[in-house]
Amino acid sequence: CRERGVTVDEAGFEIAMSRQRDQARAAGKFKAAAGIDFHGDATRFDGYDCLIEDAKVIAIYSQGLSVDEVKAGDRAIIVLDRTPFYAESGGQVGDRGQLAGRSENRFEADIEDTQKISAEVFGHHAVIKQGSLRVGEVLSAEVNPTLRAHTIRNHSATHLMHKALRQVLGNHVQQKGSLVDEHKTRFDFSHHAAMRPAELREVERIVNQEILLNNATSARVMPFDEAVKAGAMALFGEKYGDVVRVLEIGSSRELCGGTHVVRTGDIGSFRIIGESGVAAGIRRIEAITGETALGLWQEQDAQLARIAQLLKAPSTELDARLRDVLEQMKGMERELAQLKSRMAAAQGSGLAAQAQQIGEVRWLAAKLEGVDAKSLRETMDQLKQELGSAVIVLSVVEDEKISIIAGVTQDLLDRVKAGELVNFVAKQVGGKGGGRADMAQAGGTEVAKLAQALESVQDWLNAKLKEAS
Known part of the structure; x- marks a missing residue:
């Protein structure tokens, strides 16, 4: 629900977004799914409920061509009948993990990305590490649980942050693009000026308050018109079908097909690490969650302790002590x-x-x-x-x-x-x-x-x- 480009006018935005998507597909060894001609059934996505399951190989593509078999050392895009792997969409990156053969089949592959070949067909971008794989075989598909956990924390925090931004800045705030991966969330939104430090702190406070409440998240599938009437936010630039998935997390209600935490408390903590302008009337916030946010707090606390030691003052008195030092320096410079x-x-x-x-x-x-x-x-x-x-x-x-x-x-x-x-x-x-x-x-x-x-x-x-x- 959060993959859009950044500009001011809608027509220009759609042009830029189309160009960006084309470039993304072309970039790297595995972004070539646009050339794949697949006409089979849709992939059944089971990743909301599980991270590992058995699946049947429906098709294999190597260098854009359909093949019957791949072996160790090959790179391929593998289509399964069902999958726990989330394919990149709405700003959330595709899952990574492993595919493994069952019992006597010693096949192993690393999944380095998951992209949509078409709206409902998932392509698993694989590096074959061992053995061979043929169309029709059944294998075990397993998402990397650590990467997924980090990513869903950031994605869920993005929803809470969007809601908090509208509370703090006003209802003119609209999402203009985002990127959510295991490291952070990057969120672009409409606003006319740089956010003040007090506004950033208030957004942080609201999101962390939602996390502390530890409310359960819920997702429901319903007709689009019914979802909008119920107050779900439809995001600018997204194309929705007649039936949509509505995610409720804390006080946020949005249309979203992404993966999320079970309870807001699973996010752990939330920290804004940057706010900047990316275009006229478009601002960007970057934020981190969970262990990453905790690590930053600990690093900054340690740095503060070192500064306090250098200035020979308790951390609670650093402001006053630093002002004194600066005044002394100015006096010495004048002398x-x-x-x-x-x-x-x-x-x-x-x-x-x-x-x-x-x-x-x-x-x-x-x-x-x-x-x-x-x-x-x-x-x-x-x-x-x-x-x-x-x-x-x-x-x-x-x-x-x-x-x-x-x-x-x-x-x-x-x-x-x-x-x-x-x-x-x-x-x-x-x-x-x-x-x-x-x-x-x-x-x-x-x-x-x-x-x-x-x-x-x-x-x-x-x-x-x-x-x-």
């Missing part, structure tokens, strides 16, 4: 910024005395130590003021990244441009940059070449001044 600014100013005062001259033009190219890139502009302004007339290049290295700034006082702009100068230096250290004629910045990565690049400023400036004279 560090002030210290670097003072260091830059001090270096700037010392650097002015190191300025050299080409003719009447004073120039300076230097690397600052112990300061950050933010201090370069402030130091540049200070040096311009102290020197009055000059061409200046300053650099600093932080985390193996070079920052460069070039400055030219107004009286020299007709002869030297800061942008040209900073690019000349930056290219030598694997970078580039730009800016105004009087102030330009650049970056670089080749720290080992910085000293030589700064030394080359004298030759570059000498050539520029000669050109301008």
